[in-house]
Amino acid sequence: MPHVFFLLSDLDYTGAAKQGSLLAPGLARAGWSATVFSLAGNGPFTDTLRDAGVPVLTSTARHAFKWLGLRWIVPPPDRGVVHAFGLPALRRLWGGTLGRARPKVVVSLTGREHLTRFDRRVLRLPSRVLVPHGTAAGALVAQGVPASQMTVVPPAVGEAPPAPDRATFIRTHGLAPDASLVVSVGRMDRRRALLASLCAFEFVRYTDPAVRLLLIGDGPGREAMEQTARGIAPEGSRATFLGARPDATAILGLADVVVVTHPAGGANVTLEAMAAARPVVAVRTPDLAPLVQDGWTGILAEAGYAPGIAGALRKLLLDPGRRHDLGEAAAQVVREHHAVGTLVRTLETVYRE
Known part of the structure; x- marks a missing residue:
């Protein structure tokens, strides 16, 4: 069974957490083994994911432990894919796995990021940079991210729930x-x-x-x-x-x-x-x-x-x-x-x- 490891900054009411709460269960239904790791502990989407059968790992530790803890959690190269949401998550993945063999990595960005020299170095890690629309891709290309690295993936939305009475x-x-x-x-x-x-x-x-x-x-x-x-x-x-x-x-x-x-x-x-x-x-x-x-x-x-x-x-x-x-x-x-x-x-x- 293929495995995907979602790495998110948090599970609060954010766009990335919302997308993770939809896509991880969707991948599980499609036959993937999906795990979600939140760098900022639990949040409103924790129960949503667990109710869908998706394991949720969290960290409330600060500083070095949060970075180094990823060394023991991220799957090895032959065991799956890591999907990071946002630059903060990708930076921590880069630092936490420095010096060890890494699996395939993809990252979702918004196109609103202002990249530093360090960020450009970190962005060598993912094989793909996923963006929601062409304008976002253009904004990152203008900051030095190769166009060949970009893939446009529109945001997902679940079925509308029944409205209250x-x-x-x-x-x-x-x-x-x-x-x-x-x-x-x-x-x-x-x-x-x-x-x-x-x-x-x-x-x-x-x-x-x-x-x-x-x-x-x-x-x-x-x-x-x-x-x-x-x-x-x-x-x-x-x-x-x-x-x-x-x-x-x-x-x-x-x-x-x-x-x-x-x-x-x-x-x-x-x-x-x-x-x-x-x-x-x-x-x-x-x-x-x-x-x-x-x-x-x-x-x-x-x-x-x-x-x-x-x-x-x-x-x-x-x-x-x-x-x-x-x-x-x-x-x-x-x-x-x-x-x-x-x-x-x-x-x-x-x-x-």
């Missing part, structure tokens, strides 16, 4: 029965990925008294975001902060529109909304533009321009038929190009090269 959800969160729900999901950190969603919503809420914004996510920037919401609408904000939710993907199924305004990243929530046949308004960034075909599977708006995002959102809220058509087209594209099984077959080809 709408009436119960509305009642639990004190929303009006006829509320239109706009949902935005993201980590609330210093990048302030959800701030543009909040600002755009403020344009819309004055023209539609029934609309409500649900913000899902947590992080060190949450308190500042809540203060911003109160400052923008001192008479009473219609934005509800739900915090980090393990059922965030299911909640997307209740949305009338999903807004994705991440300045970087955001692919997972975009694909999850599309899989649930929800219409998406996303900002035009290198990470999101390849996923949303403007006017067919969603609407693209200019990043950082709240009035433009608000205009697209307002038009969709007024047009249920348009929302339905966009959502159905999006779900079809996801089934054809981003299903876990499809991406597992792509990875199998890469691993066996």
Whole structure:
């Protein structure tokens, strides 16, 4: 049985951890022996992986032990493939296995990395660098990574889970029965990925008294975001902060529109909304533009321009038929190009090269 060893920086609510939680079980179903190792201990996806029968190894040790511990865990050259997610994981793999025979290594990068001289040296280790789109490949090639080393592997998304009962959800969160729900999901950190969603919503809420914004996510920037919401609408904000939710993907199924305004990243929530046949308004960034075909599977708006995002959102809220058509087209594209099984077959080809 072929073996793949996934090496991740963490199992928190991150894009890499989400992809690992989908692809490792998918490879196991395809006949691979898959193991996941998290360098930062357990996280929200630990149980997801273990429930799928994927062994999860973790480390909470600091400094040298975390690096050297990989020497005893990483499989030997004849026993499988190591798939590292991100430069931090690849650096630790390089340091932890220095001086010993290494197995085949591939690494997934975003294309947003700023490579140091040391990073370029570390990137000699993997036989393949996997990137989510052509723009990411171009960004790395411009920093000296050989184009021949690149393979484009789009992100995967699982099947949409059933949405919660709408009436119960509305009642639990004190929303009006006829509320239109706009949902935005993201980590609330210093990048302030959800701030543009909040600002755009403020344009819309004055023209539609029934609309409500649900913000899902947590992080060190949450308190500042809540203060911003109160400052923008001192008479009473219609934005509800739900915090980090393990059922965030299911909640997307209740949305009338999903807004994705991440300045970087955001692919997972975009694909999850599309899989649930929800219409998406996303900002035009290198990470999101390849996923949303403007006017067919969603609407693209200019990043950082709240009035433009608000205009697209307002038009969709007024047009249920348009929302339905966009959502159905999006779900079809996801089934054809981003299903876990499809991406597992792509990875199998890469691993066996």
